[in-house]
Amino acid sequence: MKSIDDLASACIRCGFCLEACPTYRLTGEESESPRGRIYLIRNADAGRISWLDTRPHLDRCLGCRACEPACPSGVQYGALLEMARERLGTPPGERMGLAALTRPALLKTAVALGELISTDKMPSSVSLLFSEEPPTAAVPKVQAPAEWPPLLERDLPPIRGEVHLLLGCAMRVLFPRVHEATRRLLRRVGFRVTASDPGCCGALHAHAGALGDAHERVARVGTEFDGGLPIVVNSAGCGSWLKEQPEFADRVCDLSEFLLREGLVEALAAGPGLPITATYHDACHLAHGQGIRAEPRELLAAIPGATWVPLADSDTCCGSAGIYNLTQPTLARRLLDRKWKAVEATGSRIVVLGNPGCHAWLAQAARERGDRITVVHTAEMLEASFSGWFE
């Protein structure tokens, strides 16, 4: 196990990460940059400054890991941040927020309560747990089910294998349609999903520095998802975290990787397609965390009749970043506004992405601006190519 000092001393201070960092680009402040944060961690670790002095700056880090691909000397920033956050301790408010988000029963209650509030705004009794700043995140909405026709066995290839599907926590409650689309797509390339369900994988805990909780949860994933079957994940943050676990890292695939490898492109080409104009947003934990940029694009480009408009700065964080939009409402909102402006500039009616956090956050932006643009998961978009649009 590497120490904080080992990880931090890999930084040669060249600064190549600066422009990759959304918070540095917004503020121009080096204490809000990867290099600055690494330096602060290193100094706190050596006892030259107090850990408390690093807190505001580590709290403002999105954990998007856009700095990692930009780093020429291979600093493992994500891992370093998690260790530093663990050292700092997760604040109580954040702990409660994590609990609410990652326990499906609690999240369902929270969302149901949210439905009762007419303003759509997070009540201050909740938001104050995370930040003294006025809240900018609304209570997320639960997806309506899609009215897709049942799959007909005669149209499908024979079953050739089974996979585990991580149902997770927030995705399960907020985006049931994504899971449904995922199952249908897997079946379209000849795979059935097992019944194993380890629950929350602990990714959000890890990113917040609650490493004990995180490891407890990820151990459950290892036990439940046994038998050497592939583990398919349709949530970027969870996928990125699971791929860091040496016990089963080589079995974990993002849905887009799996579908591309198993021949969905051919199936798409044979299907009816969809005459839409759309754009694709790179979730941080796909693009930076897993290096997955080409796979979803290749699949989406195979949808007959679809036109894809590139999104400017498509791999810059939207500000959702786990529970960042709760802990840092002001910065998160500025990032969302930038992202949404870029989405609107594409002239697309649809923006596609592969992570529940970005999904809820961008969907809020869409709602606030009159629902002229729809936010969908890659799985939903691909399934719509076979089964038609779902609104």
Place this chain on the structure above:
Amino acid sequence: MPTRDALVDAMERLVGADAVLSQPGALKAYDCDAYSLDRATPRVVVLPSSREQVRDIVRWCLDADVPFTPRGAGTGLSGGAMDALGGVILSSKRLNRILDIDVPNRRLWAQAGAVNLHLTQAVEADRLHFAPDPSSQSVCTLGGNIAENSGGPHTLKYGVTAQHILALTLVDPDGEIITLEAGGPGFDFVSLVVGSEGTLGIVTDAWVRLTPTPEAVRTALIAFPTVAGASQAVAAIIASGVIPAALEMMDRQILAALRAAFGLDYPEGTDALLLVECDGCDADEVDAEMAVAASIANDQGALQVQIAHTRAERAALWTARKKGIGAMGWIAPTIITHDGVIPRSKLPEMLEFVATVAEEHGLMVANLFHAGDGNLHPCIAFDDRDPAQVEAVIEAGEKILRRCIELGGSVSGEHGIGVEKIDLLQEMFTADDLRLQADAKRIFNKGGLCNACKVLPNQKGCLEHRRRWRGVAT
């Protein structure tokens, strides 16, 4: 000197609280730039967003006798953006807009904090670019390029930053905003300010020259069995009349690092790699130039000559050059990249000297450099947590640079003097030579408050600062 609180209050009055950093963590992040052996924490960091705010800050500092240090992205390699005396850091990062683009006249007007690469991206569609391309170009700022007179691989043909600044606006020694034009009818103060390491006033914005992007580009990566063979090829290519756009060399240690870090492999028996790039508007002419270079390389005993024609092939050949320093960072806890220049013909002799010095001090040194300019970048790997190693690194670096002076070269080709090479500058020049430079500094920087203790220290606090940091590990 005013108290810290008074200083923060004053800055907040001038630019607003949200543009002033005074929390201990925030200030600590400004301890040093990419040269990390010398550190000092500023008392306050200010992020102005207009020329007028810069002027107000400078005037206030002049009145209150507070040192002020300009800083862009902090990617400098000689400590130029470090606030030696603990005063005000003036960050340009909220002065980062491109103000005007004049395509017919091939010029662009941008603020000092604009990122080098963003200038090129803004005019790419018009087949133009901003030529200086330091390896930090994706993050470093125009203001920093002006301060350091930045180079890069392609400056062999296109010239360093000084050749690409048409006019600049700075806040002068009296706190006035003035605009200076290059090549005008009076003195060319632009030629003095560019490369002055931020000691001659605070540049707020500049008009830069845009260079037509060549239509045809060919890149060759050539493997040589000996460094001497590669060096002779460099001299012969230049003498042939071909002016390559870039002529870069990497030695065996860099190749070993690339292999260890990224699994990159090069032909068996390679002791040096030479990257040659030719460009121009006529593909046939460029091909002919490349043919000359390739035939020279073969005459010098090249093991392999790979020539790329497409953008993707070129990028693959550039990998060795662009990832070389990073690869050193992968395999060592800390690296320091030195910078010295010698007459091209002395390359083999110099590289041998570098290897001997490294051995004497028990250090790992790799060389990756602008061979066409004779601009060496010995990169030393070490662990900065070990004071003995830090000491050895400093000594070895100084020996190498002293040898550059002896060979008629310079102690810096790109990185600047900053705080790192103040002593070596004194060895390169006599007292009378330095007085000539000090006179220039006096025009713009009478009290020495503007980027105090850099290049030519003329502040009483500087000596004490130097004693404190020299040779001391973290």
Place this chain on the structure above:
Amino acid sequence: MIRPTSVAELQAVLADEKPLWVCGLDTKRRFRAAPPPEATLVSMAGLAGVIAIHPEDQVAVAWAGTPLVEFQEALAEHGLRLPILGEWRMGGAGWHAAGMPGTLGGWLAMDMPHVWPGYGPRRLLLGATVLRGDGTIAKAGSQAVKSVAGYDIHKFLVGTRGTLALFLQIIVQALPLGGGPPLVEYESGVSNGPVEAILTTTPTGFADALARHASITVVRAPATQTLWLSGSALAGEGDRVVAATPVRDARAVWPGGARVPHAERKLMGMAKAAFDPERRFNPGELGL
């Protein structure tokens, strides 16, 4: 006119109380102010000669008083040249009319407009030894083709017309005879009168000027957007000689002193006070 042949001799002249009015071969007299009556006239042409040529490094060292013609010939023997305005481009009369050839030092001190974009004297001048007003000798730069060691005083001195210090020896980068950037085509204009002003403009300003001054330019260089203008194109206004018909974005390279903005003039005064406080060199030049 005194023509010292050693540095010691020059220093002895300087030791005299009178200020010095310095030239090389005096080929650019009409672009300069008039020497003050009390000044000693000094030619630097006695301190001439090529000191070293390093063809493998394409670097040459010479005394500043070396005639350009001689210097080019010496370089040519090694397959090298300085990419500056040459007789072979302009025709003999035009060359002399434009204030060429003169000496190396004169080329630098007067900042002759150059012919290759990006290869002006400030790029080619790598180092210099200069004589200061107090009689001391100082060096700036080195033989390295690229250097950021300290302030580039040698480059700053280019175009200061000997008002701050005098070039004694210079180190320049030469280019191969056969290669280099594409040559600039010089177009001879209609008038054969002597050149009395040189303007540089932006590309659009140049196009504009060609339309307006086609019949009265002596020479024009499209690649560097430089116009050499003869008398009839000019309007005099004391020392402010400018084009009679305004040229868009034009800057008068010659004669100096024209249209120097106030703030810059203030800095010029400060530079003079810092470098030559006793006003030993070329008093009155550039209004200093």
